[in-house]
Amino acid sequence: DAKTTQPTSMDCAEGRAANLPCNHSTISGNEYVYWYRQIHSQGPQYIIHGLKNNETNEMASLIITEDRKSSTLILPHATLRDTAVYYCIVRGTSYGKLTFGQGTILTVHP
Amino acid sequence: DTAVSQTPKYLVTQMGNDKSIKCEQNLGHDTMYWYKQDSKKFLKIMFSYNNKELIINETVPNRFSPKSPDKAHLNLHINSLELGDSAVYFCASSQSDQGHNQPQHFGDGTRLSIL
Numbered sequence: 244d245a246k247t248t249q250p251t252s253m254d255c256a257e258g259r260a261a262n263l264p265c266n267h268s269t270i271s272g273n274e275y276v277y278w279y280r281q282i283h284s285q286g287p288q289y290i291i292h293g294l295k296n297n298e299t300n301e302m303a304s305l306i307i308t309e310d311r312k313s314s315t316l317i318l319p320h321a322t323l324r325d326t327a328v329y330y331c332i333v334r335g336t337s338y339g340k341l342t343f344g345q346g347t348i349l350t351v352h353p
Numbered sequence: 354d355t356a357v358s359q360t361p362k363y364l365v366t367q368m369g370n371d372k373s374i375k376c377e378q379n380l381g382h383d384t385m386y387w388y389k390q391d392s393k394k395f396l397k398i399m400f401s402y403n404n405k406e407l408i409i410n411e412t413v414p415n416r417f418s419p420k421s422p423d424k425a426h427l428n429l430h431i432n433s434l435e436l437g438d439s440a441v442y443f444c445a446s447s448q449s450d451q452g453h454n455q456p457q458h459f460g461d462g463t464r465l466s467i468l
Contacts, residue, residue, distance in 0.1 A: 286460050287445075
């Protein structure tokens with residue numbers, strides 16, 4: 244599975260957009276980019292995923308570059324409850340396996 | 354309604370004991386997983402079952418024995434517990450697909466502490 248690189252931590256003001264970057268330069272053609280988050284003391288929560296096109300759902304938007312070597316998760320209006328560790332995962336061909344890295348600690352402050 | 358539920362939420366026991374953690378999902382998924390999150394917060398997959406058949410075993414000691422009585426349940430039995438087994442164990446489920454396009458949904462974890 245392709246490895247991902249994320250900043251260790253980021254800050255965001257409440258009400259502003261949070262843009263979380265992820266590099267996955269070794270991604271291959273059939274691998275999806277997944278985003279999960281883990282709020283303290285809870286299980287990982289699925290946010291969004293995509294292959295090559297930009298995706299949007301009720302939680303976030305996912306922007307994938309044309310060469311697919313990087314992506315950005317956008318939380319359009321961050322709230323205090325969005326404070327969490329955000330994981331960018333490239334899901335490969337290993338059956339169902341998700342390989343979690345260190346993630347980005349996003350802190351949303353008032 | 355809880356989609357993926359684990360019991361117990363907390364488990365404190367002594368070294369050498371045998372314990373089980375149960376997981377149930379009501380999402381109609383056919384694939385279930387166990388992950389371990391250690392003190393450094395790294396999440397690693399341990400096992401995966403598809404339609405009650407083991408498909409992933411990530412070099413986990415054989416003291417850990419998963420059991421899947423049906424597609425909606427995946428239990429984890431641990432023999433001869435060791436200090437290093439202290440961690441949070443997460444169960445997850447998904448619908449299988451060849452295109453890797455189905456997200457996994459996680460339970461809230463079982464916090465296992467070995468004294």
